[in-house]
Amino acid sequence: MQKTLLELKDLTIRFGGLIAVNKFNAQINVGEAVGLIGPNGAGKTTAFNLIAGVYAPTEGKVIFDGEDITGLKPYDVCRKGIGRTFQVVKPFGKMTVLQNIMVGAFINTPKPKEAKQVAVEIMGKIGLQSKSDSLARNLTIPERKRLEMAKALATKPKLLLLDEVLAGLNPTEIEEAIMLIKSINREGITVLMIEHVLQATMAICNRILVLDYGKKIAEGTPKEVTSNIDVIKAYLGDEYEDVKN
Amino acid sequence: MSVVANGLSMGAIYGLIALGLTLIFGIMRIINFAHGALLMLAMMISYWLWAATGLSPYILIIIVGPIMFIFGYVCELFLIKPVLDAQKEVREPVAVLLLTAALAIVLENGALMLFGADYVMAHTSFSKATLALGSVTVSASRFYGLIIALVAAGAFYLFLQRTQIGRNIRATGQDRNAASLMGINVPKTFAVAFGVGTALLCVAAVVLIPFYYVHPSVGAVFMTKAFIVVVLGGLGSVPGALLGGIIIGLIESIAAQYMAATLTAMLVYLVFLLVLFVKPTGMFGSPYEW
Amino acid sequence: MIKIINNKKIILLAGLTAILLLIPVFITKPYFLHVIVMCLLWAYLASSWNIVGGFAGQLSLGHGIYTAVGAYATVMLFNTLGLSPWLGMLIGGSLAVLLSLIIGFPTFGLRGAYYALATVAISEGVIVLLNSVSNLGKFQVGGAEGLIVKTVGNSFGAIQFVSKVPYYYIMLIALGLAILVAKLVKESRLGYYLVALREDEEAAAALGVNVRNNKLIAGAISAFMTAIGGVFYAMLIRYLEPNAIAGAAAMSTQMVFMTIVGGAGTVLGPVIGGILLSIVSEVIRFYLGGQLMGLHLFVYGLIVMVMIIYQPAGIIAWYDKFKEHRLRKIGNKGGASGAENSSGA
Numbered sequence: 032m033q034k035t036l037l038e039l040k041d042l043t044i045r046f047g048g049l050i051a052v053n054k055f056n057a058q059i060n061v062g063e064a065v066g067l068i069g070p071n072g073a074g075k076t077t078a079f080n081l082i083a084g085v086y087a088p089t090e091g092k093v094i095f096d097g098e099d100i101t102g103l104k105p106y107d108v109c110r111k112g113i114g115r116t117f118q119v120v121k122p123f124g125k126m127t128v129l130q131n132i133m134v135g136a137f138i139n140t141p142k143p144k145e146a147k148q149v150a151v152e153i154m155g156k157i158g159l160q161s162k163s164d165s166l167a168r169n170l171t172i173p174e175r176k177r178l179e180m181a182k183a184l185a186t187k188p189k190l191l192l193l194d195e196v197l198a199g200l201n202p203t204e205i206e207e208a209i210m211l212i213k214s215i216n217r218e219g220i221t222v223l224m225i226e227h228v229l230q231a232t233m234a235i236c237n238r239i240l241v242l243d244y245g246k247k248i249a250e251g252t253p254k255e256v257t258s259n260i261d262v263i264k265a266y267l268g269d270e271y272e273d274v275k276n
Numbered sequence: 277m278s279v280v281a282n283g284l285s286m287g288a289i290y291g292l293i294a295l296g297l298t299l300i301f302g303i304m305r306i307i308n309f310a311h312g313a314l315l316m317l318a319m320m321i322s323y324w325l326w327a328a329t330g331l332s333p334y335i336l337i338i339i340v341g342p343i344m345f346i347f348g349y350v351c352e353l354f355l356i357k358p359v360l361d362a363q364k365e366v367r368e369p370v371a372v373l374l375l376t377a378a379l380a381i382v383l384e385n386g387a388l389m390l391f392g393a394d395y396v397m398a399h400t401s402f403s404k405a406t407l408a409l410g411s412v413t414v415s416a417s418r419f420y421g422l423i424i425a426l427v428a429a430g431a432f433y434l435f436l437q438r439t440q441i442g443r444n445i446r447a448t449g450q451d452r453n454a455a456s457l458m459g460i461n462v463p464k465t466f467a468v469a470f471g472v473g474t475a476l477l478c479v480a481a482v483v484l485i486p487f488y489y490v491h492p493s494v495g496a497v498f499m500t501k502a503f504i505v506v507v508l509g510g511l512g513s514v515p516g517a518l519l520g521g522i523i524i525g526l527i528e529s530i531a532a533q534y535m536a537a538t539l540t541a542m543l544v545y546l547v548f549l550l551v552l553f554v555k556p557t558g559m560f561g562s563p564y565e566w
Numbered sequence: 567m568i569k570i571i572n573n574k575k576i577i578l579l580a581g582l583t584a585i586l587l588l589i590p591v592f593i594t595k596p597y598f599l600h601v602i603v604m605c606l607l608w609a610y611l612a613s614s615w616n617i618v619g620g621f622a623g624q625l626s627l628g629h630g631i632y633t634a635v636g637a638y639a640t641v642m643l644f645n646t647l648g649l650s651p652w653l654g655m656l657i658g659g660s661l662a663v664l665l666s667l668i669i670g671f672p673t674f675g676l677r678g679a680y681y682a683l684a685t686v687a688i689s690e691g692v693i694v695l696l697n698s699v700s701n702l703g704k705f706q707v708g709g710a711e712g713l714i715v716k717t718v719g720n721s722f723g724a725i726q727f728v729s730k731v732p733y734y735y736i737m738l739i740a741l742g743l744a745i746l747v748a749k750l751v752k753e754s755r756l757g758y759y760l761v762a763l764r765e766d767e768e769a770a771a772a773l774g775v776n777v778r779n780n781k782l783i784a785g786a787i788s789a790f791m792t793a794i795g796g797v798f799y800a801m802l803i804r805y806l807e808p809n810a811i812a813g814a815a816a817m818s819t820q821m822v823f824m825t826i827v828g829g830a831g832t833v834l835g836p837v838i839g840g841i842l843l844s845i846v847s848e849v850i851r852f853y854l855g856g857q858l859m860g861l862h863l864f865v866y867g868l869i870v871m872v873m874i875i876y877q878p879a880g881i882i883a884w885y886d887k888f889k890e891h892r893l894r895k896i897g898n899k900g901g902a903s904g905a906e907n908s909s910g911a
Contacts, residue, residue: 083772109774121769123762134762137755138774146755186774307679358875370625370678374826375874377627377819381867388860492860496814500690503683538698545691552684553672 033060036221037113037190042081042091051077053245054091059190064212064222066232066253069242070266075225076118078242079192083115084108096189110138114188118195118225120179124168128159131167131178135185149185157181157211173204177211184215191215193224197231209234229257241265277412279529285418287525288425291518292480293498294505295432296473302512303449303469306356306372312499313380314474318344318481319490320387326398326485333398333482334424340478348474352467355379360466380495387492398485421483428479429518435472436514445469449512504548510558520559586738590731599730601848606737607798609840611817612824613744614791619822620830621751622784623764624674625682628689629792629821630812632662634696636793637800637811638713642705645716650723655797659790666789667782674781689818696808712807715800725801733802740798741837744791748833751787760784761831792821815863823866827873829880838881843869 037059044052052074059065067075080086082093084105092101100111109115114135123131132150133143140146154160157177162170167178176196183191193212197205209231216222216235226232232239233253241249241256243265249256256262293315300308308314322340326333359371397403405416436442448455448465456462488494505524509516524544531540551558593599611633618624639661640654673684700709707713718724727733751757759780762770767777800806810816820843828839843866850862877883 085768104776105768105771106774106776109772115772117769117772121766121772123765123769125765126758126761130758130761134758134770134775135773137758141755143753143755143758146758182769182773305679307682355871355875359878362878370682371826371874371878373625373679373682374822375871378823378867378870378874381815381819381863382871385860385864385867389858389864393859500686504687507680507683536698538694541694542691545687545694548687549684552676552680556676556680 033062035059036061036063036096037082037223038092038094039078039082040092040094042078042093043089044077044081044086045089051245052081052088052242055242055245055247057240057247057250059221059223061189061221062216062219063238064216064224064236066236066239067223067225067242068227068229068232068239068256069248072244073242073265074245075242076194077245079115079194079225082108083113083192109186109188112187112189113192114183114186114190115192116176116179116183116194116196118198120175122167122170122175122178122182125166127164127166128170128178128181129154129163132181132185135182138186149187153181153185156214157184158207172199176200176208180211180215184220188220190221190223193222193226195225195227197226197228205231233257278414279533280526281409281412281414282418283526283529284522285414285422285425285525286529287522288422288429288518289480289483289521290498290501290505290525291509291521292425292428292483293477294502294509294517294521295429295514296476297502298506298509298512298514298517299445299476300470300473301506303445304360304466306360307376307503308470308473309373309377309499310351310379310383311376311473311477311502312495312497313383314344314348314495315477315481315498316387316490316492316495317347317383318474318478319485319488319494320391322478322481323396323398323485323490324391326400333400333485334420337479337482340482341475344478345471345475347471349467349471351379351474352470353463356470357463357466384492384495391492393491395489395491397487397489400486403486415487417483417486424479424483426518428476429514432472432476433514441465441468445472501544504544506558507548507556508551508558510560513558513560516558516560590734596730599734601845603730603733603737603802604848605841605844606734606741607795607802608820608824608844609837610737610741610744610798611792611795611821612828612836612840613741613748614788614795615821616748616788616825616830616832616836617751617791618781618785618788620825620832620836621748621757621760621764622781623760623831624781624785625678625822626685626785626788626818627682627814627822628685628687628692628818629788630814630817631665631689631692632789632792633796633799633817634692634808634812635662635665636796637806638696638707639793640797641713641715641800641806642702642707644724645713646705651725651797651801652723655794658797659793662789662793663786666785670782670785671778674778674785686814689812689814693808693812696812708806710808712805715804715806717804725798726804737798740794745833745837747787747791748836751784752833756780756783764831823870825880826878827870827880829882832880832882835880835882842881 035058039055039057042052042055043050055078067078069075077086081088084103084107087102092099095111095113098111100108123134129150132153133146136146136149154163157180159174159177159181162174170178180193180196197208200208205228212222212235224232224236236253239251239253239256240247241262248261248265249259297308297311300306318340321343322333322336325336325339355375356372359375363371402416402420406413407416407419436446444460444465445468447458448460448462452462501524505517505520508523509520527544527547528540531543589602590599593602615626615629619626636655636658639658640651643649643654643657644651669688673681676684697710699707701707718726720726720728759770759775763775763777763780771777796811799811824839824843825836826839827843828837829835846869847862847866850865854861873880
């Protein structure tokens with residue numbers, strides 16, 4: 032019996048007249064790797080922001096590990112065990128890679144020595160050891176994306192929200208990233224990832240949720256979802272009504 | 277009632293001073309801490325020109341205006357621009373703020389060295405005169421100040437709305453990248469905006485010297501008030517600056533009737549803090565994202 | 567290779583300490599000693615401001631209120647109740663901390679420029695208040711005329727000495743402690759969190775950093791230290807005048823400029839900036855001040871402007887670049903790499 036880690040109940044947010052996320056219901060279980068896909072503007076990042084506490088929902092609840100965390104501020108949400116990355120990566124430019132990761136590690140210990148140990152360990156897993164003393168602003172895009180993940184991992188989250196971490200990577204880099212995310216998931220960290228790179232999502236995730244105009248329009252295994260007519264219509268438009276996978 | 281009239285006049289002058297500040301603040305997103313010192317500079321130049329030529333201060337606008345414009349233009353181009361460019365990456369460029377604060381010190385002490393610490397005033401024929409408007413007696417110089425301030429504000433508004441330069445300035449303020457893509461020379465527009473903001477001070481300067489003492493540190497007092505007016509009126513808003521100024525002027529002169537001068541000052545600061553915390557965008561908000 | 571560098575560092579430090587301790591032996595003219603003590607005081611004040619202004623990145627332009635709180639509280643207690651300033655500074659410091667929390671809570675949420683304006687307004691309000699209050703019950707405050715510190719002659723408990731020498735050592739120790747505090751903060755979790763929130767508040771929050779609380783802590787530490795600096799100022803000058811102890815020109819902006827010129831957010835930057843700008847200002851005032859009033863401030867302002875335009879990261883940044891350059895040369899020669907972390911001591 033799988034334990035529910037994250038539950039979204041009728042999650043809704045309105046910005047003025049625009050409904051960005053519309054009665055989004057979802058359950059993510061411990062240990063899963065779930066994909067969140069949908070056309071641009073579907074409300075995926077907004078959903079992340081709702082979970083992470085950047086926005087407070089107009090309606091609905093976010094329940095994490097049995098606890099209602101709706102409306103908590105981002106730093107509290109992080110302390111509950113949710114780590115997130117940002118679509119446009121946010122490295123602390125003037126700090127070194129090691130220091131960047133240490134910032135994340137400090138959430139679990141006030142001691143710089145321990146934080147450094149955790150950071151070194153994460154750096155090894157992520158593959159950035161050689162850049163330990165480089166300033167974050169001097170990193171390449173793929174390195175920055177890995178740093179973004181490393182920072183979130185250093186907080187030792189139970190749930191990791193990945194926002195388009197594969198965007199802008201070449202095929203080799205994508206392969207490496209897939210392996211990395213899979214290993215993170217294998218270690219027991221539940222993953223919820225927004226992605227446009229469909230093959231990667233299918234390779235990593237056992238389940239996929241599809242958003243369109245803020246509403247969930249499909250849910251299932253990668254195969255089920257990609258042959259779902261509504262999903263195809265959402266991405267390609269109504270003329271492709273006759274397309275069958 | 278003359279209290280109200282005087283409050284209105286001083287308020288309009290505050291608004292006038294705030295106009296330049298809100299332009300610079302709103303278009304370039306920089307807090308010009310040298311605004312007070314620039315006002316002092318304008319006042320000094322106006323006073324000495326008056327002392328030398330005997331011309332009515334109001335006529336001197338024609339000479340002092342361009343001088344201040346050029347000074348402001350040059351300051352922006354050579355002092356502020358390098359720092360702004362270097363701070364493009366930084367989220368909140370405070371280096372410019374500090375630069376202008378240092379500039380203020382340089383200007384103030386430069387004036388101190390050149391002109392000495394004496395308090396001077398342009399004693400004109402109308403300095404001490406009063407006017408009778410219906411049942412109300414007002415100080416003539418302040419009243420003229422009110423009229424000129426309103427006229428100047430109106431002219432400035434038309435400048436922003438109807439001239440090409442004005443439109444360029446407004447466009448750059450809204451979105452400098454889009455403006456640059458449309459062919460507007462953004463660096464030059466900034467320099468012009470700063471120059472105009474500085475030149476506006478000369479109007480306030482000539483209005484003030486007939487009844488307000490000029491000395492090297494006279495700017496400081498006006499500057500804080502100008503910032504309060506800008507925040508109250510709303511960043512980047514011309515009517516906001518004028519209205520905000522009048523409100524502050526009225527608060528000051530009416531409150532002075534009931535409380536000590538020091539408490540009046542504190543009241544103004546309290547109003548300011550209240551606005552900052554409750555509605556930082558001020559009365560007329562800001563059409564621009566900060 | 568590294569061992570040699572470390573030994574060199576220790577030798578340099580020991581040598582420097584020896585020189586510092588022996589200065590009063592070589593410099594005996596009271597005026598010069600006074601200038602040096604003031605330099606140390608300004609270095610101390612700049613370091614105190616740096617905690618909130620440099621490390622936390624909050625441009626407080628009204629920090630003079632904390633020197634005022636520290637000074638006035640201590641002097642009032644000393645004059646009226648005979649309370650030793652050593653105890654008085656703890657009370658003054660605590661009041662300053664309280665004030666910083668009350669002010670910080672609503673203002674730390676404001677955008678940078680608005681925050682700066684708020685601190686200016688609050689500071690000017692406090693000065694107006696100080697100028698208008700003559701007495702607080704049986705406590706003399708002095709108002710605009712100022713408050714004279716009761717003279718008791720030579721007394722360590724009263725931090726009053728006839729000679730300038732004890733002041734020198736007290737200030738030296740205080741500065742040393744300030745540098746220590748800065749280093750401790752920088753290398754602690756607080757320090758890391760402050761740099762993170764300075765770089766990117768959103769990213770910091772996503773990693774569990776309570777942005778506001780960390781700013782408040784930095785603000786409190788800074789306020790406490792600054793207040794103590796105000797006490798030293800009071801006991802040195804023995805006269806408190808609202809504009810001098812809290813004024814923008816005389817106090818608040820000085821602390822800011824010195825830190826910026828030296829290097830904000832570093833440990834030694836404010837010290838260098840404080841000492842340098844004080845000396846320059848004093849030298850000019852001494853040699854030329856009589857003839858041209860305002861010249862020293864004029865030059866002071868020019869220096870600040872030049873630094874902001876050409877090296878906004880401060881003098882420390884030049885030193886860092888020099889160090890990196892040297893290390894690269896050594897690295898090229900010996901084949902050993904090792905990019906040392908560049909962040910000033």
